[in-house]
Every structure is written in C-alpha cells, then in structure tokens.
Amino acid sequence: MSKRGRKKETQRRTSRFTKIKVLKAIEGSGGIITNIAQNLNCDWHTARKYANKYEEAKLLLESESEGLLDNAENAMHNLISSGDVTMIKYYLSTKGRKRGYTERQEIDLTNNIVSNSTPEEAARFLKEFMNGCEQ
Numbered sequence: 001m002s003k004r005g006r007k008k009e010t011q012r013r014t015s016r017f018t019k020i021k022v023l024k025a026i027e028g029s030g031g032i033i034t035n036i037a038q039n040l041n042c043d044w045h046t047a048r049k050y051a052n053k054y055e056e057a058k059l060l061l062e063s064e065s066e067g068l069l070d071n072a073e074n075a076m077h078n079l080i081s082s083g084d085v086t087m088i089k090y091y092l093s094t095k096g097r098k099r100g101y102t103e104r105q106e107i108d109l110t111n112n113i114v115s116n117s118t119p120e121e122a123a124r125f126l127k128e129f130m131n132g133c134e135q
Helices: 017-027 033-040 044-053 055-082 084-093 108-116 119-134
Strands: none
Touching: 017 033, 017 044, 017 055, 033 044, 044 055, 055 084
C-alpha cells in the first residue's frame, strides 16, 4: 500500500477531557480519585492527571476532600453524643492525647531494680530486658 496519499499529521493533540468535564466529574466525588475516574469513564491515573491539570480542579478536589472529612467528623460527633463508648475512647486517644488521654503502657521497674537488687543484678536485669524488647 502506498503512503503517498497520507498526509503527515502535524496537529497538536487536544485534551481528552475539558476543564468543565473534569470539574463536573469532581463535584460530589468526595475528592476520591476512583469516583472521579468512574465519572470520567477512564482509569485512576488519567483522572488524577486531569484533576491536577487545572487550578480550579485542584481547588475543587481539595474542597471535596475537606467536605468528606467534615462529614466523617460530624458522624463521629453524632456517635459520641449518642454515647458510643468505642468512639469516645478513639476520640480521647487521638484528639485528647494532649490532655493525657492515651492507652500507652507505663512500666515502673524502679522497685525491682533499686530496692531488691545489687547494682550488678540490676544491670543484668536491664540488659536482659532490653534484649527482650529488641525481639
């Protein structure tokens, strides 16, 4: 087959998705790229590329993500208000940490080591204890 009849394509490739189409795909997505990809009918990487291509899309993506986080915090607030003990513990162990609410363990070894042991026994005990922590 002859190539004489074919012209070389020199046109610039146009964007697959317009800014308006991308913005509409982001609306209501919760800022979740998988949802945007489904709305655009493309793969995840393409959706992420287009969501980051336009400045307005970046801002809307951030706004959608923050809105979803607000919804999650509101749901958590409702569970806490209704007395959900698990959620109360979770909230206190994360947001209440600076006030001392934590589930960390505190081990007081001073009585065993200082009161009832010689310095050599205390050193040996600490060495064995530290070796046990490394495993």
